[in-house]
Amino acid sequence: MSHPTRRTLLATLALAPLAGCMVGGEPPLPHGRVRAVRIDVSPLVAKGLPGWAAKAARFAEPAFARAFAPILAPNDSRAPVVTVTIDEILLASWAGGSDDDPLGADVVDTVRARLTTSAVAGLPTLARPMLVTRPAGDSGPWYAADIDDRRLAGLLATLAGWCRREFP
Numbered sequence: 323m324s325h326p327t328r329r330t331l332l333a334t335l336a337l338a339p340l341a342g343c344m345v346g347g348e349p350p351l352p353h354g355r356v357r358a359v360r361i362d363v364s365p366l367v368a369k370g371l372p373g374w375a376a377k378a379a380r381f382a383e384p385a386f387a388r389a390f391a392p393i394l395a396p397n398d399s400r401a402p403v404v405t406v407t408i409d410e411i412l413l414a415s416w417a418g419g420s421d422d423d424p425l426g427a428d429v430v431d432t433v434r435a436r437l438t439t440s441a442v443a444g445l446p447t448l449a450r451p452m453l454v455t456r457p458a459g460d461s462g463p464w465y466a467a468d469i470d471d472r473r474l475a476g477l478l479a480t481l482a483g484w485c486r487r488e489f490p
Contacts, residue, residue, distance in 0.1 A: 350490045351439060351448055353402050355395035359386045362407040378408055381475040382482070389482035393489060402439035406452075406485055410434040413473055414458040430455040431477045437485050450488055454481045 361382045366375035386406065387394075395401045412432040435452040439445075454477065461472040 348450065351450070351488050352445060353439060353442075354490055355393050355398050355401040356390060356404045356439075356489070357394075357396055357398055357401040359390050359394075359404045359406065361386060362405055365407060365409045366411070374411070375408075377471070378411060378474065378478065381471075382406070382408065382478040385475070385479040385482040386485070389479075389486040393486075400443040402442045402445075402448075404485075405438045405440075406481070407436045407438065408433060408481075409436065411474070411477070413470060413477075429458045431458050431473055433477050433481050435481060435485075437488060452481060452484060454484050456480050 361379050363375035363379045363382075366372075366378060390404070410433070414429045414431055432453070432455045435454075436449055437452055438447060438449045441447045456477050458473060461469060461476050463469070466472075
């Protein structure tokens with residue numbers, strides 16, 4: 323075996339574990355800046371949960387503003403408007419741990435959403451489904467009066483972070 327072939331083989335073997343990472347995930351969205359981020363909670367309202375929808379929007383808006391602040395460009399007409407549609411929020415009924423897992427990591431809160439960019443600069447509308455889970459016990463003491471608000475705020479902040487990661 324000649325040296326260039328051996329080097330090629332060794333490089334291929336060294337990079338083989340990374341091949342799944344390169345093929346498995348979607349590349350970042352092609353927008354380095356965004357004009358605005360809008361939160362759409364209409365699916366929650368349509369399910370008969372207008373109060374819950376308003377609370378979700380109230381927690382999501384500042385979380386997304388913080389997450390997207392580094393790439394926000396309100397005056398850039400070539401930057402898309404990002405809309406995050408929150409389809410479903412599920413808070414586990416028990417935020418405490420079990421005998422097997424005293425920290426409660428096996429009990430998760432979940433949010434299903436869709437991230438959509440507007441069509442700009444010759445690019446079409448782009449969309450990504452988002453599914454985010456977070457351990458229900460991560461929000462502090464389950465017996466505190468504001469536990470559900472803290473869980474919801476934490477879950478939506480996590481969603482904001484994952485949505486931000488979709489951009490370079």
